[in-house]
């Protein structure tokens with residue numbers, strides 16, 4: 001009876017589907033943790049926009065070279081690819097001018113401290129270390145275990161970089177503007193919920209309150 005569970009072709013197909021589903025969910029979280037900015041850059045490229053004077057001034061104050069300021073349609077977030085800052089039109093509509101500058105200051109902080117290249121470069125040695133430490137496992141399991149390990153390690157690292165960017169931004173803009181911008185950015189979602197790439201908004205607001 002028990003052996004039948006694995007011999008029956010329908011049940012084998014069921015387990016195969018479960019495995020594929022698990023692999024997809026797993027890879028979804030891995031890519032979201034490791035390549036969040038890359039995913040956003042592919043999905044929301046945006047169109048170049050003249051750089052507003054206030055944003056130019058802010059970039060000069062922060063010592064950041066901004067190549068392009070782009071606005072992406074039907075997008076409710078902001079990101080940087082290391083040279084450009086892209087902001088979604090949906091977010092733009094919901095922000096006051098000071099809040100927009102606060103969001104830009106956060107993105108400039110990522111550029112100023114090279115967070116994007118640091119994240120990419122750190123993935124390689126971390127993956128190699130993880131891969132070597134799981135070398136007793138069969139090769140497929142070894143890669144899965146190494147990716148899972150990498151994901152677990154990268155989450156607090158991603159969060160740390162976000163908190164650093166908030167802290168640096170609040171040296172150039174009022175922290176209260178960044179806090180209110182984060183609330184707009186969060187939409188109706190739970191403030192206590194973090195993601196693979198960002199700490200919970202409530203934590204970020206609490207930390208920003210200390211900078212005021």
Ligand SMILES: [Zn+2]
Pocket residue numbers: 106107110162165
């Ligand atoms: Zn950020």
